[in-house]
Amino acid sequence: xxxxNDYCLxxxxxxxxxxxKWRLLARLFSRQDQRDTLAxxxxxxxxxxxxxxxxxxxxxxxxxxxxAFDPIYAAKAxxxxxxxxxxxxxxxxxxxxxxxxxxxxxxxxxxLLEPPTAQEILNADVQWLTRCHSDDQGLWVMPALERCYxxxxxxLALLRGFLDLAFSGALGPGVIGCDSWAWAYLQRIxxxxxxxxxxxxxxxxxxxxxxxxxxxxxSTQAVRFLSAHSGASLLPEPEDGEDDAAAPVSPELRQLAxxxxxxxxxxxxxxxxxxxxxxxxxxxxxxxxxxxxxxxxNAIWVAPELEIRAPASDAGDDTALILHALLLHNGLAAPxxxxxxxxxxxxxxxxxxxxxxxxxxxxxxxxxxxxxxxxYPGVRAFLRARGYLTDSF
Amino acid sequence: xxxxxxxxxxxxxxxxxxxxxxIVVGALVLITLEQRMLPWAADKLHGYYRHMVLASVPxxxxxxxxxxxxxxxxxxxxxxxxxMAALLGATGLALGFALKDYVSSLIAGVVSAxxxxxxxxDWIEIDGIYxxxxxxxxxxxALVTPDDDYVTIPHLKLWNTAVKNAxxxxxxxxxxxxxxxxxxxDARQAQVALEDVALTSxxxxxxAPVLVLVRELEWGTxxxxxxxxxxxxxxxxxxxxxxxxxxxxxxxxGAQALLPPAExxxxxxxxxxxxxx
Numbered sequence: 248x249x250x251x252n253d254y255c256l257x258x259x260x261x262x263x264x265x266x267x268k269w270r271l272l273a274r275l276f277s278r279q280d281q282r283d284t285l286a287x288x289x290x291x292x293x294x295x296x297x298x299x300x301x302x303x304x305x306x307x308x309x310x311x312x313x314x315a316f317d318p319i320y321a322a323k324a325x326x327x328x329x330x331x332x333x334x335x336x337x338x339x340x341x342x343x344x345x346x347x348x349x350x351x352x353x354x355x356x357x358x359l360l361e362p363p364t365a366q367e368i369l370n371a372d373v374q375w376l377t378r379c380h381s382d383d384q385g386l387w388v389m390p391a392l393e394r395c396y397x398x399x400x401x402x403l404a405l406l407r408g409f410l411d412l413a414f415s416g417a418l419g420p421g422v423i424g425c426d427s428w429a430w431a432y433l434q435r436i437x438x439x440x441x442x443x444x445x446x447x448x449x450x451x452x453x454x455x456x457x458x459x460x461x462x463x464x465x466s467t468q469a470v471r472f473l474s475a476h477s478g479a480s481l482l483p484e485p486e487d488g489e490d491d492a493a494a495p496v497s498p499e500l501r502q503l504a505x506x507x508x509x510x511x512x513x514x515x516x517x518x519x520x521x522x523x524x525x526x527x528x529x530x531x532x533x534x535x536x537x538x539x540x541x542x543x544x545n546a547i548w549v550a551p552e553l554e555i556r557a558p559a560s561d562a563g564d565d566t567a568l569i570l571h572a573l574l575l576h577n578g579l580a581a582p583x584x585x586x587x588x589x590x591x592x593x594x595x596x597x598x599x600x601x602x603x604x605x606x607x608x609x610x611x612x613x614x615x616x617x618x619x620x621x622x623y624p625g626v627r628a629f630l631r632a633r634g635y636l637t638d639s640f
Numbered sequence: 641x642x643x644x645x646x647x648x649x650x651x652x653x654x655x656x657x658x659x660x661x662x663i664v665v666g667a668l669v670l671i672t673l674e675q676r677m678l679p680w681a682a683d684k685l686h687g688y689y690r691h692m693v694l695a696s697v698p699x700x701x702x703x704x705x706x707x708x709x710x711x712x713x714x715x716x717x718x719x720x721x722x723x724m725a726a727l728l729g730a731t732g733l734a735l736g737f738a739l740k741d742y743v744s745s746l747i748a749g750v751v752s753a754x755x756x757x758x759x760x761x762d763w764i765e766i767d768g769i770y771x772x773x774x775x776x777x778x779x780x781x782a783l784v785t786p787d788d789d790y791v792t793i794p795h796l797k798l799w800n801t802a803v804k805n806a807x808x809x810x811x812x813x814x815x816x817x818x819x820x821x822x823x824x825x826d827a828r829q830a831q832v833a834l835e836d837v838a839l840t841s842x843x844x845x846x847x848a849p850v851l852v853l854v855r856e857l858e859w860g861t862x863x864x865x866x867x868x869x870x871x872x873x874x875x876x877x878x879x880x881x882x883x884x885x886x887x888x889x890x891x892x893x894g895a896q897a898l899l900p901p902a903e904x905x906x907x908x909x910x911x912x913x914x915x916x917x
Contacts, residue, residue, distance in 0.1 A: 400836045400889050435846050436839055560684050564874060568842045588842050589881045634687040634811055634870045636846050 248315045249448040251337050254640055257451035259505030292475060292523035292548050303470060303547060304519045305462055307512065309343040312447060313350035320351075323443035324420065330384055331416030335444045339427045339640050340577060341512025341620050342447050348390040348424040357386040357422070362394035363405055365583055369397065371404040376412060384419035393429035393577045396436075398587050407437060414440050426577040427638035435636075446640070449509020452501035456482060458511070459500075459518065468545060474499060475523060475548040502552065507624060508640060516620035523548040556606050557625025565590055565598055570618060570626050571635050573608065578615035656715050663715075667708035674700050675775075679760065686871065687811045694760035695809055698776040702753045705778075741796060745779045748795035752776065756809065757798060763806040763813055763872055766793050772873070786876060806872070812848055813872035817882035819863040825895035827854055830863060833889040838867045841885070843878035845870045860898040863890075 295303070316336065324332050338344025352359045363375040381387070389395070389409075396406040412418050425433070427446070433439075450458070459482055463470060472482045474497075481497045507513040525548060558566050568588050573579055576587075581599060585592040599616055602608040607622045618626050631637045652660075675697060682693040717723055735743045758764045758781055762773045769791050771783030783791045797803070807813040821830065831852045838850045848868035855862040865886060869878035887897065 398840045398842070400833065400840050400885055401892075402840065403836055432846065564871075564877070572842060587840075589877070589884075632686055632689075634845065 248312070248319045248445055251444040251446045251639070253448075254446055254509070255449055255451075256640075257449050257501070257504040257509050259502050292525055292550065295522050295524055295547070299524075300519055300522065302466075303462060303522065304459065304515065307343060307515055309346040310350050312343065312347045313354065316347060316351050316445070317354065319445060320422065323445070328386075328420035329416070330419045331414060332420045333413050333442055334422045335430075335442060336422060336424045337427050337430045337444055337446045338424065339447070339510045339512070339638065340574065340618070340623060341516070342510060343512065344424040344426065344447075345390040347447075348388050348422060351422070352388040352390070355386055357388045360387055360389045362389070362391055365397065365580075368395070368405050369399065369401050369586075371401060371408075373405075373408065375405060376408050379409065379412065379418060381419070387418055387421040388424070389413075389421065390424040391577070392423050392425035392433070393575075396429070396433070397583065398432070398572065398575060402587075403436060406433070410437055410439075414442075427640055428574040429577060431636055431638045432575050447511065449640075450504055450507075450511045450514060451509065452496040452504045455500050455504050455511075455514055455518075456496050471546050472522075472549055473546050474551075476551045481549055499549070499552075506552075506555075508627075510623070510640070513620050513623050517553065518549075520553060520621060521550040523550050553621070555625040555628075556619070556622035557629050558602075558605070558607060560629075562629070565594070566602065567630060567633055567635060569595070569598055569602065570607070571630055573616055573618050574626070574630070575636075578611060578613075578617035580614050581616060584616065652716070660712055660715055663708050663712045667704050670704050671701050674704070679774075682761070691759070691761045691807075691809050691811060695756070697760055698749075698753045701778070702750065741794070742779065744799070745794040745796040748798045749776075749778045749780075752781070752795050752798060757803045758805055759809050761807075761872075762809060763875070765804040765806075766797055767801055769793065811870075811872055812845070812868050813875055814866055814868055815875050815879045815882070817865045817879050817886055819865075819883075819886055819890060820857075820860050820898045820900060821863070821890055822896040822898050823856070823861050825861070825890075826893065827861065829893050830854075830861075830890060830895050833893055834863055834865050834886055837882060837885045837889050838865050841867070841878065841881050843869045843874045843881055859901055 320334055324334050336344050336348060338347070349359060351357075358381055360379050363372065366372070367375045379387075392406075395409060396402050413421055413423070459472075463482070469484065471480055471484055473479065474481055479497070481499050483495065503514055503517060507517060525546065558570070568590065569584065572584060572587055579587070581596060582592070584599075585595050588595065590598070599608060603610070605622075606619060607626060608616050609619050610616055627637055678693055678697050678700070682690045685693060713719070713724075717727060752758065753776075758773050758776065760773050760776055763771070764773055764781075764783065766781075766783075769783060769785065771785035771789075771791060773781055774784050774790075775782040780792045780794045783793065785791060819834070831854060834852045835850060838844060838852070839846070844850070845868040849866075851866040853864040853866065855864070863886075865882050867878075867882070869875055890897065
């Protein structure tokens with residue numbers, strides 16, 4: 248955890264960064280279709296089944312981040328903060344700010360506030376504000392401020408009412424969690440009092456290495472993560488005899504961290520996407536063609552760096568508007584998106600399906616469309632190049 | 641006289657002629673290339689980079705022509721002060737009478753490359769013609785109007801006509817949306833509602849200021865939203881979006897829309913027409 252202003256982007260080695268920029272430039276001026284630029288899995292390797300992936304790289308758990316948040320909150324706000332003292336936790340997409348605050352609220356026995364429904368937001372229904380009130384003036388947590396507004400002329404009143412209550416002390420001391428894109432937007436919509444703003448510090452190569460080694464430490468079977476490109480081991484192996492902190496960081500992991508701009512969730516998805524397994528050699532295969540390489544016991548192959556998924560450089564305005572709206576709200580249902588954008592609903596649905604086929608957006612179980620983690624760095628760069636507001640991370 | 645003029649020029653042998661032709665052809669090729677490649681590259685870019693690349697087209701062309709002239713003149717003319725002055729004087733006199741306007745446009749074109757009253761990518765208005773600059777040539781500037789008309793205007797206009805430049809080489813272009821309502825309404829509420837309309841537009845460049853101006857007229861109240869779109873090319877869609885949603889917001893607070901009376905002259909461009917509104 249760190250103050251939002253202290254967020255340090257991970258750096259990559261200069262040649263690797265130059266190579267990446269050159270690829271981006273080449274892509275910008277190439278006529279290749281987006282679908283053709285997506286990396287294909289290595290022909291000889293196959294993807295891992297979901298269960299195996301979950302064992303090797305288990306889903307991220309946020310209790311650790313919640314524990315790290317606790318002392319920082321205490322240092323910034325005090326052990327018994329007075330009403331009106333509100334701290335803010337800003338989280339990048341896929342970095343679990345909602346889950347972190349939910350865990351933290353449980354640990355602190357704080358009141359977890361439910362965001363209003365879309366209908367309540369659009370109708371500026373003050374019933375929701377009444378529900379936020381409590382007589383005990385105890386600690387409260389609003390884990391997802393991005394769910395409290397809609398970028399619509401009628402969609403800001405409830406948010407302003409809530410912030411007014413929160414900062415006036417009417418609700419007691421509290422913590423607000425907010426997505427980094429919504430935070431960038433809301434900072435220009437509302438006047439914010441000076442208040443501590445915290446965020447998850449960027450995950451650099453060393454932090455990523457330590458995180459990816461954690462499941463291996465609990466496993467009885469040692470696994471080696473080998474680069475499919477060079478065959479080099481990308482994570483320190485148990486026989487190296489070094490603790491995680493002192494383990495050397497492979498250039499691939501440094502590049503991964505830099506490419507994901509320190510976004511843990513995105514790096515996690517990229518890593519999982521790159522893992523491959525070699526098929527068992529069949530009897531009789533060795534006699535045909537070149538002999539296969541000797542099998543590596545317990546080896547997981549890491550495919551070379553994937554191409555960045557991003558909209559084509561000449562994509563239309565509608566594509567930019569849709570992606571920007573999805574990021575500003577951390578995902579939206581299609582009917583709501585149609586309410587917020589000057590695009591006809593039928594046209595919008597077609598656009599969403601097209602973006603889905605390109606792997607840029609996906610529909611969540613909740614019915615919300617969201618930018619996919621694997622396309623997030625490309626979509627962010629695309630919007631930034633076009634002059635749209637982006638988050639500050 | 642004939643002998644004086646003939647002494648101006650070098651004797652052009654075959655090698656000198658080839659050299660001259662190479663310089664001219666080389667300059668033409670370079671100019672053609674830069675006039676095609678740079679706008680093509682600019683179309684792949686957005687924001688400041690696009691405007692920067694587009695703006696460099698006429699300047700680069702001027703540099704190429706200047707270098708070509710510097711290389712060609714000493715080959716064709718005996719390079720002495722007297723010869724240069726005599727040749728330029730004679731040429732100037734001849735052109736001054738015969739092709740006055742054409743030469744004036746060419747000179748204005750050179751001036752425009754340095755003063756930069758317009759660059760490719762700018763949205764300008766000259767003599768009531770509004771459009772995006774798509775090409776700045778040696779003699780004229782070409783615009784594409786919102787109606788998709790291609791208009792060529794000689795640089796000559798620079799000498800005595802006002803040139804309005806809406807974005808002046810940057811992606812920031814102010815748009816206005818104007819509303820007229822009956823005076824019987826809560827003006828403060830209307831102002832706030834219209835400000836929220838602008839702040840929630842998908843096209844808004846939110847880093848630029850948003851302003852809602854109120855003006856009381858004899859027959860009603862006029863509101864004007866001033867804001868900037870993300871890209872100047874979005875100006876008409878942006879203004880339309882503000883107009884549609886602004887009308888709805890005013891209707892929701894009970895402000896009754898009014899049309900200006902027939903005898904009152906409507907402000908020029910008072911509809912959804914970008915910055916000129």
